[in-house]
Amino acid sequence: xxxxxxxxxxxxxxxxxxxxxxxxxxxxxxxxxxxxxxxxxxxxxxxxxxxxxxxxxxxxxxxxxxxxxxxxx
Numbered sequence: 001x002x003x004x005x006x007x008x009x010x011x012x013x014x015x016x017x018x019x020x021x022x023x024x025x026x027x028x029x030x031x032x033x034x035x036x037x038x039x040x041x042x043x044x045x046x047x048x049x050x051x052x053x054x055x056x057x058x059x060x061x062x063x064x065x066x067x068x069x070x071x072x073x
Contacts, residue, residue: 029066
């Protein structure tokens with residue numbers, strides 16, 4: 001039985017971070033611009049939110065957590 005991916009929403013910062021690390025292990029969060037980050041998130045399995053609802057603050061929060069997790073801070 002295949003497990004369904006988690007439903008991800010813009011405010012699911014940590015879950016999105018975990019999914020980004022799993023699906024894009026070669027990506028360095030420091031090298032990803034905000035537009036590209038939004039596109040990566042929107043392409044994640046289980047992402048189920050309105051792309052027009054994202055703000056720069058949300059993307060910066062996700063990018064910060066991703067960086068901290070990727071560098072083990």
